[in-house]
Amino acid sequence: MSRARSKRWITNTDVASFYVVFAREAGTKGHKGISALVVEANWPGVRWESLIDKLGQRCSHTGDVVFEDVEVPVSHLIAGPEHGFRLAMATFDRSRPWIAAGAAGVIRRARDEALTYAMQRKAFGEPIINHQMVAAMLADMEISYQATRLLTLNAASEVDAGNLRGSHSACAKAFGGDAAIRATTDAVQILGGYGYTKDFIVEKLMRDAKLLQIYEGTSQIQRLVIARDLMRAHV
Numbered sequence: 001m002s003r004a005r006s007k008r009w010i011t012n013t014d015v016a017s018f019y020v021v022f023a024r025e026a027g028t029k030g031h032k033g034i035s036a037l038v039v040e041a042n043w044p045g046v047r048w049e050s051l052i053d054k055l056g057q058r059c060s061h062t063g064d065v066v067f068e069d070v071e072v073p074v075s076h077l078i079a080g081p082e083h084g085f086r087l088a089m090a091t092f093d094r095s096r097p098w099i100a101a102g103a104a105g106v107i108r109r110a111r112d113e114a115l116t117y118a119m120q121r122k123a124f125g126e127p128i129i130n131h132q133m134v135a136a137m138l139a140d141m142e143i144s145y146q147a148t149r150l151l152t153l154n155a156a157s158e159v160d161a162g163n164l165r166g167s168h169s170a171c172a173k174a175f176g177g178d179a180a181i182r183a184t185t186d187a188v189q190i191l192g193g194y195g196y197t198k199d200f201i202v203e204k205l206m207r208d209a210k211l212l213q214i215y216e217g218t219s220q221i222q223r224l225v226i227a228r229d230l231m232r233a234h235v
């Protein structure tokens with residue numbers, strides 16, 4: 001009897017030549033029993049389906065990968081049952097800084113778009129940037145950009161130096177994701193009605209930014225990682 005299993009939300013579903021699969025051995029629980037395997041996309045029994053119609057980041061495809069009676073040779077085992085979970089967590093520690101880097105980029109673009117508009121658009125006889133509440137939103141974007149950039153560089157330099165504290169990656173990712181949705185929403189606000197149209201890029205930035213709070217572990221999960229690390233360091 002064939003037993004198909006699928007994994008949803010796989011980035012680059014349709015263009016990947018291989019997938020890294022974390023699979024649990026039957027009968028195991030918790031962190032133990034999870035292995036990591038490389039599964040080639042062109043193997044018998046491996047297929048992708050149903051690309052998902054997403055809110056943002058639409059240039060990147062996301063879909064389901066289906067595995068049906070797939071045999072994986074031992075040469076493709078990259079972490080055995082005792083080490084798979086640890087490998088997944090170590091991967092996140094290294095991948096979260098580049099999500100934060102993406103956040104810094106989105107915030108910077110939102111700031112630039114909003115700044116240009118605010119200096120040109122006049123309301124009540126003067127450029128809207130002269131209205132303090134508009135200027136304050138731009139200042140907050142700049143604060144967010146600088147802080148996200150520095151948290152990212154801090155985590156990335158720790159990765160390079162081989163002394164990464166995982167919670168520092170989580171700090172960069174959580175702060176950047178939250179700051180990006182705030183900054184892009186404010187950019188839409190500064191452009192007023194035009195911000196809410198497809199004529200300006202800020203609506204796209206806002207849709208793209210939302211995902212930064214979700215993938216690679218949600219903003220809530222980052223906070224759990226950070227809090228647990230604080231507790232570990234305290235005892």
Ligand SMILES: Cc1cc2nc3c(=O)[nH]c(=O)nc-3n(C[C@H](O)[C@H](O)[C@H](O)COP(=O)(O)OP(=O)(O)OC[C@H]3O[C@@H](n4cnc5c(N)ncnc54)[C@H](O)[C@@H]3O)c2cc1C
Nearest residue numbers: 008009010011054062211214215216217218219220221224
């Ligand atoms: C576009 C996109 C691309 C993705 N790419 C990949 C990929 O390539 N590979 C891959 O494996 N996954 C991928 N994902 C999956 C992604 O990592 C998950 O969607 C994400 O981790 C959230 O998991 P979930 O969707 O199951 O939400 P859930 O876990 O159901 O969470 C729902 C809500 O509950 C909150 N929540 C859940 N548990 C807790 C808790 N313990 N404490 C507090 N709050 C909690 C969450 O923060 C969230 O707000 C992708 C997702 C998207 C949307």
